Amino acid sequence: MLAVHELEVRYGRVHAVRGVSLTLAEGEVVAVLGANGAGKSSLLRALLGLTRPCGGAVLFGGRDITRWPTSARVRDGLILVPEGRRIVMTLTIQENLLMGAFHRRDHRAVAAEIADIYDRFPHLAARRHHPASVLSGGEQQMLAIGRGLLARPRLMMLDEPSLGLSPKLSNEVFALIRRLNRENGQSILLVEQNTQRALELAGRAYVLELGRVVMEGAPERIVADHALQAAYLGRGTAERRGGGQHATSAS
Amino acid sequence: MLGSIYAMVAVALTLSIGVLRFLNFSIPGLFMIGGMTAWASLRGGLPWWLAIGAALLAGAFASLVVERFTWRWMRGAQEFVPLVSSMAFLLLFEHLAVICWGSELRTLPPLFANADWRIAGLVISVPQLVGLVASIALIWALTLGLARTRLGRGLRTIAEDSDTALLLGVEINHIVPVVFLISGLFAALAGVIFALNYRQVQPFMGEMVGLKGISAMIVGGMGSVWGSIAGGLIIGVVEVMSIGYFGADFVDIAVYGLLLLILCVRPTGLFAAAFAGQRA
Ligand SMILES: Nc1ncnc2c1ncn2[C@@H]1O[C@H](COP(=O)(O)OP(=O)(O)OP(=O)(O)O)[C@@H](O)[C@H]1O
Ligand SMILES: [Mg+2]
Numbered sequence: 415m416l417a418v419h420e421l422e423v424r425y426g427r428v429h430a431v432r433g434v435s436l437t438l439a440e441g442e443v444v445a446v447l448g449a450n451g452a453g454k455s456s457l458l459r460a461l462l463g464l465t466r467p468c469g470g471a472v473l474f475g476g477r478d479i480t481r482w483p484t485s486a487r488v489r490d491g492l493i494l495v496p497e498g499r500r501i502v503m504t505l506t507i508q509e510n511l512l513m514g515a516f517h518r519r520d521h522r523a524v525a526a527e528i529a530d531i532y533d534r535f536p537h538l539a540a541r542r543h544h545p546a547s548v549l550s551g552g553e554q555q556m557l558a559i560g561r562g563l564l565a566r567p568r569l570m571m572l573d574e575p576s577l578g579l580s581p582k583l584s585n586e587v588f589a590l591i592r593r594l595n596r597e598n599g600q601s602i603l604l605v606e607q608n609t610q611r612a613l614e615l616a617g618r619a620y621v622l623e624l625g626r627v628v629m630e631g632a633p634e635r636i637v638a639d640h641a642l643q644a645a646y647l648g649r650g651t652a653e654r655r656g657g658g659q660h661a662t663s664a665s
Numbered sequence: 666m667l668g669s670i671y672a673m674v675a676v677a678l679t680l681s682i683g684v685l686r687f688l689n690f691s692i693p694g695l696f697m698i699g700g701m702t703a704w705a706s707l708r709g710g711l712p713w714w715l716a717i718g719a720a721l722l723a724g725a726f727a728s729l730v731v732e733r734f735t736w737r738w739m740r741g742a743q744e745f746v747p748l749v750s751s752m753a754f755l756l757l758f759e760h761l762a763v764i765c766w767g768s769e770l771r772t773l774p775p776l777f778a779n780a781d782w783r784i785a786g787l788v789i790s791v792p793q794l795v796g797l798v799a800s801i802a803l804i805w806a807l808t809l810g811l812a813r814t815r816l817g818r819g820l821r822t823i824a825e826d827s828d829t830a831l832l833l834g835v836e837i838n839h840i841v842p843v844v845f846l847i848s849g850l851f852a853a854l855a856g857v858i859f860a861l862n863y864r865q866v867q868p869f870m871g872e873m874v875g876l877k878g879i880s881a882m883i884v885g886g887m888g889s890v891w892g893s894i895a896g897g898l899i900i901g902v903v904e905v906m907s908i909g910y911f912g913a914d915f916v917d918i919a920v921y922g923l924l925l926l927i928l929c930v931r932p933t934g935l936f937a938a939a940f941a942g943q944r945a
Contacts, residue, residue, distance in 0.1 A: 504824075
């Protein structure tokens with residue numbers, strides 16, 4: 415459903431994404447791993463058209479969307495739950511959810527889906543008419559995912575959803591992502607630095623380093639390669655952040 | 666009365682600042698276009714309702730021209746570039762008006778033969794009353810629209826973070842002209858109300874009102890719709906009262922003295938809430 419071909423992103427002299435190719439089939443969870451500055455967010459932003467790639471192509475659902483404006487991609491079901499959640503703090507929780515459905519006209523279905531989300535997250539329901547700034551980090555992440563779901567994603571891209579969350583809350587987020595995939599067949603492109611948890615979820619994974627794909631394949635293979643690299647080259651590719659909060663996958 | 670005119674100009678400015686972070690200096694020009702088009706149409710023999718329609722149309726159209734040339738082409742340029750070019754538009758509009766209609770003060774005929782109501786000794790001017798009610802109704806409709814509608818949510822999201830709005834699928838390029846359209850209509854209508862009430866127009870009529878509108882916006886708290894309404898009303902009331910107490914020469918001293926005082930005490934303005942935080 416998603417095919418990325420030789421994508422290039424530059425910011426002036428910074429070459430953030432260098433010829434990245436990846437694929438994702440319907441119903442799959444694919445993880446993109448990499449250290450700070452590896453180009454993960456740049457990749458996702460380019461897929462959504464928030465950053466113009468300077469080379470390569472993006473195919474979504476068989477169509478070349480490389481030059482589409484972001485709003486057209488969103489309408490087509492390519493949805494990003496962005497890094498840092500990007501909740502609109504001055505809107506209420508309810509209004510934030512409605513913003514997820516901004517392009518939809520089926521108001522009844524939207525109302526029903528919002529009710530579902532409130533069932534799932536009673537914390538949000540209780541404060542639906544409060545400004546979103548009252549929410550904790552974990553609640554904000556749930557709201558960001560809920561907002562993403564309201565867009566009716568065919569492919570949901572999540573950029574470091576566990577960032578800044580306690581291990582317990584991270585677990586909840588990962589459990590939610592797993593449920594979305596298992597129960598609803600949601601296709602997911604998951605960017606993470608928490609390598610171990612991401613690899614538990616993903617069917618396949620890519621490892622980015624300095625804008626390039628340096629490894630790809632099944633999680634077991636990545637783990638094995640990774641252990642090898644860590645052992646012989648004395649460096650970890652995927653986890654440098656979090657002060658030990660994110661466990662190392664090399665085991 | 667004057668207060669509600671300032672408030673409308675301030676709201677037009679606030680919409681632009683709040684949503685686009687753009688201090689649109691062409692708005693006093695749009696105010697003038699509204700007033701002078703109304704005058705020219707009336708002189709041309711149009712009935713009053715057509716004259717008002719023509720004035721609003723002219724203001725809206727001019728505002729979209731400004732959008733086209735200040736905003737769309739210069740996005741991504743330095744922040745002050747649209748500001749400077751909107752100022753250029755103000756001068757352009759003013760001098761076009763001079764070329765078309767001359768620079769002298771023009772007077773409008775009274776619209777209604779007997780425009781005053783006398784109730785229990787009070788004299789109420791009908792155009793003033795209509796102007797006041799119309800501006801309050803419009804501002805009320807705007808705040809309600811911002812608070813309740815899909816477009817309003819989109820605008821408030823852009824105001825807080827346009828990048829987030831973009832990734833949620835908001836078509837900013839389609840919404841920005843709407844902002845210019847609404848603020849153009851507000852400015853032009855304020856100009857029409859001014860023209861019909863004070864029955865005087867000239868090409869530079871926007872500058873004084875624009876300055877007061879900007880002041881109203883700042884005193885109210887930059888970017889807050891309610892703040893600019895309050896700011897406009899405060900300036901209007903102080904102006905009228907200081908004419909009454911001290912005479913016309915002291916008006917601006919009183920008004921701007923008070924503004925300075927308010928800003929010394931509350932540098933963020935009276936209602937420093939973010940534009941996006943407005944709820945009816
Ligand atoms: N808007 C920008 N302008 C200039 N350079 C940028 C911009 N955004 C990212 N970069 C640079 O591009 C490179 C890749 O950044 P990116 O944010 O994509 O990495 P990332 O893998 O998402 O990192 P993180 O794990 O910290 O989120 C970095 O060197 C970064 O400094
Ligand atoms: Mg990132």
